[in-house]
Amino acid sequence: DQQVKQNSPSLSVQEGRISILNCDYTNSMFDYFLWYKKYPAEGPTFLISISSIKDKNEDGRFTVFLNKSAKHLSLHIVPSQPGDSAVYFCAASAGRDDKIIFGKGTRLHILP
């Protein structure tokens, strides 16, 4: 059973506009959430995280929103840039001492 779900395999967004990537989770014990970005032929790199005591965390152009009641989080990228074209993975853990479980990823294409 998939505990972290990214239901959109791909997303295309015009350069300069907002990219919104969505993630749902089923395990109510998850309380720490992360987003990773992956380019071809490279390992994933950490982007931004949020703990369950917050509902928003912002880092430059990247903002993650957490809705615990809906078991949903989203990553907003504003404005979208060509270098943002990559696969984005949502991940979660039941605390910082637990293993990290990933979703299937969403491929983001930024269109010129």
Next chain:
Amino acid sequence: DADVTQTPRNRITKTGKRIMLECSQTKGHDRMYWYRQDPGLGLRLIYYSFDVKDINKGEISDGYSVSRQAQAKFSLSLESAIPNQTALYFCATSDSQGLDTGELFFGEGSRLTVL
């Protein structure tokens, strides 16, 4: 030089062969992980280790074994490789004591093809 180094980067082998993928890190992290990536399936956790004497199964450990030889080294073995183990394998580390607790640092990946 990469902080998390995986060898080999590419390997082609035959069904039934024993394969070892090695991972070494210079980050001084205590925790190490092995994930595999398959198209459409994302990253799935195979095994993880929180220190030298600790080994834990992940989501898909069947057909794999691991060895944590030292804090800096974590190897993944396929005792008898089969074609559906063809995938991109990633090693990752994290630090239980640092400010970035919870964040994983990944190697560049090892592409394994089993014929």
